[in-house]
Amino acid sequence: MSPQVVKSRHVPMRTCIGCGQKQEKKALLRFVLDPEESLELDLSQKKSGRGAYLCKQLSCANQAVRGKKLHRAFRKNLNLAVYEQLLGYFKSDE
Numbered sequence: 001m002s003p004q005v006v007k008s009r010h011v012p013m014r015t016c017i018g019c020g021q022k023q024e025k026k027a028l029l030r031f032v033l034d035p036e037e038s039l040e041l042d043l044s045q046k047k048s049g050r051g052a053y054l055c056k057q058l059s060c061a062n063q064a065v066r067g068k069k070l071h072r073a074f075r076k077n078l079n080l081a082v083y084e085q086l087l088g089y090f091k092s093d094e
Contacts, residue, residue, distance in 0.1 A: 014053040017069045018060025028053040031086065033074055039085040050074055054086075061090045 012025040030042040030051045042051060052073035054060050064070060065083045 016055045016060055017052050017073050018054050018057075018063040021055070023055070025053075027056075029056055029089075031070075031089075033076075033078075033082075037076075037078065037082065039070075039082050039089075041089055058090045061086055 013022045014025045014028050015022050016028060025045065030045045030047075030053055032040050032042050032047050032049045032051050034040055034049075040047070045051075050073070052064075052070060054064060065087060068083075070078055070082060070086065
């Protein structure tokens with residue numbers, strides 16, 4: 001008899017657009033753009049559309065804003081209001 005091999009479950013990993021670190025999907029915040037190009041926090045992580053992931057730290061949000069990394073993540077030019085919305089989510093948690 002051969003010993004039983006226990007398979008471990010696959011843990012989805014995502015990259016923070018602010019700091020660039022890979023973490024478990026459930027440890028990051030997911031943001032999506034709605035059709036009116038307004039930023040939404042996707043707590044269920046199941047909304048349709050392209051998502052961008054960020055750590056739960058204000059420093060990562062600041063890096064994303066400074067580097068205009070949402071432009072790249074959503075593959076479109078965004079106005080300044082979207083970045084202000086992003087910082088608003090993090091400042092309301094303080």
